[in-house]
Amino acid sequence: MGSGDTSYPIREIPFGSMGGLYDQDDVRAALEVLQAAAGAGGSFFPLPEEVDFQNAFARHEGAAKAVAVNSCGTALDLCMMALGVGPGDEVITTPLTFVCTATCALARGAEVVLADVDPETLCLDPDQVRRCMTGRTRAVIPVHFAGLAADCGAFERLARETGVAVVYDAAHAVSTRWRGESIGGFGQASCYSFQSNKNMTTLGEGGAVTTDDEEFAESVRRMKTFGYVYGKETRVVSVGFNYRMTKVQAAVGISQLRKIDRVVARRLEVFREMHRQLEGVEEIIRPAGIGPDHGCHLYVCRLDTGRVPFGRDAFLSTLKQKYRVSCGIHYPPVWTWDVLARRGYGEAAAGCPVAALAGNQVFSLPLFPQTTNEDCAYLAWALKQSLLETT
Ligand SMILES: Cc1ncc(COP(=O)(O)O)c(C=O)c1O
Numbered sequence: 525m526g527s528g529d530t531s532y533p534i535r536e537i538p539f540g541s542m543g544g545l546y547d548q549d550d551v552r553a554a555l556e557v558l559q560a561a562a563g564a565g566g567s568f569f570p571l572p573e574e575v576d577f578q579n580a581f582a583r584h585e586g587a588a589k590a591v592a593v594n595s596c597g598t599a600l601d602l603c604m605m606a607l608g609v610g611p612g613d614e615v616i617t618t619p620l621t622f623v624c625t626a627t628c629a630l631a632r633g634a635e636v637v638l639a640d641v642d643p644e645t646l647c648l649d650p651d652q653v654r655r656c657m658t659g660r661t662r663a664v665i666p667v668h669f670a671g672l673a674a675d676c677g678a679f680e681r682l683a684r685e686t687g688v689a690v691v692y693d694a695a696h697a698v699s700t701r702w703r704g705e706s707i708g709g710f711g712q713a714s715c716y717s718f719q720s721n722k723n724m725t726t727l728g729e730g731g732a733v734t735t736d737d738e739e740f741a742e743s744v745r746r747m748k749t750f751g752y753v754y755g756k757e758t759r760v761v762s763v764g765f766n767y768r769m770t771k772v773q774a775a776v777g778i779s780q781l782r783k784i785d786r787v788v789a790r791r792l793e794v795f796r797e798m799h800r801q802l803e804g805v806e807e808i809i810r811p812a813g814i815g816p817d818h819g820c821h822l823y824v825c826r827l828d829t830g831r832v833p834f835g836r837d838a839f840l841s842t843l844k845q846k847y848r849v850s851c852g853i854h855y856p857p858v859w860t861w862d863v864l865a866r867r868g869y870g871e872a873a874a875g876c877p878v879a880a881l882a883g884n885q886v887f888s889l890p891l892f893p894q895t896t897n898e899d900c901a902y903l904a905w906a907l908k909q910s911l912l913e914t915t
Contacts, residue, residue, distance in 0.1 A: 585708025587734035589741035596717030613662035650678035668697035671819025700819035708734035791820035801904035847906035
């Protein structure tokens with residue numbers, strides 16, 4: 525590793541502050557709906573925008589159906605409920621994820637089982653999942669980590685052979701593909717996020733469930749709307765909730781979908797440039813799978829702690845204090861959150877050595893569609909300088 529002769533003026537590169545990529549089309553879409561709804565005879569009832577958005581999103585993600593909801597967290601909750609997951613059941617997932625991928629099972633009274641990740645992709649390893657399966661396994665939740673598809677082929681086989689439901693956490697994965705194929709129709713269902721910093725966003729919050737199973741889609745739809753079945757009279761046929769997306773969000777979602785391919789293509793350009801800039805920096809392990817199938821949501825590097833005499837946190841502190849670069853951590857393993865730690869999930873670390881190590885090495889660079897090649901060069905320089913200067 526050498527930092528070269530170039531030196532740069534310090535620039536502030538925050539993580540996540542750029543948020544979603546809104547343009548005037550989104551603003552117009554929101555305003556039009558708002559004005560029509562607020563005018564005489566208008567209403568905020570989510571139709572027809574909700575249905576139009578669902579159809580467009582299902583098409584984009586290659587699924588028969590999409591159900592719009594208010595977040596990916598609620599999408600996962602609804603899938604667990606629609607599957608009837610409950611006490612006595614086990615749900616297998618990855619430790620390298622946001623906490624709600626695990627708590628959606630705990631919330632149903634089921635147990636979470638943590639299986640290790642693949643050392644290259646950091647996605648849930650299907651072989652490790654098989655090792656963890658018991659007669660009580662009800663569902664598996666792989667995460668398309670950072671926008672890189674989990675091994676959908678292996679999980680489809682596992683579902684066929686064992687009858688266990690696979691629900692993908694696709695929070696990072698709008699536009700992700702697995703071997704060229706859109707991922708929204710794989711497994712029992714996929715759960716997407718449109719929260720602020722995701723590939724597309726619906727005014728800060730939002731989510732969707734996609735599935736090829738029309739009955740499953742109907743269960744999810746019913747439960748997200750109080751258990752309503754519409755007919756001559758509205759009936760309530762099951763327990764339900766209000767997890768709906770608003771009319772204005774759905775209109776913005778339609779507008780965001782019109783440009784998502786362009787946005788993700790731009791993300792790929794930025795990721796490729798960063799990849800190029802970090803070539804040969806042996807202390808930093810670059811993310812796997814950067815290419816046209818990658819959703820390019822997060823650029824997650826690992827500090828190769830075997831090669832340096834300091835830890836990730838000290839390194840990130842230098843990067844922030846001296847070079848004003850903020851990184852994200854995706855993710856501290858879920859067993860570090862109190863809610864799992866106090867249930868004894870810390871013990872799972874011994875069975876998940878890859879995730880345990882990666883949890884101390886990962887850091888996500890502040891890359892967005894707006895990032896320039898100069899930003900990438902600055903980031904690479906700041907990273908190399910921090911490698912030299914951290915003690
Ligand atoms: C992997 C993963 N799953 C689920 C979620 C939850 O998404 P939401 O904020 O839309 O509920 C997140 C949020 O960042 C996430 O990263």
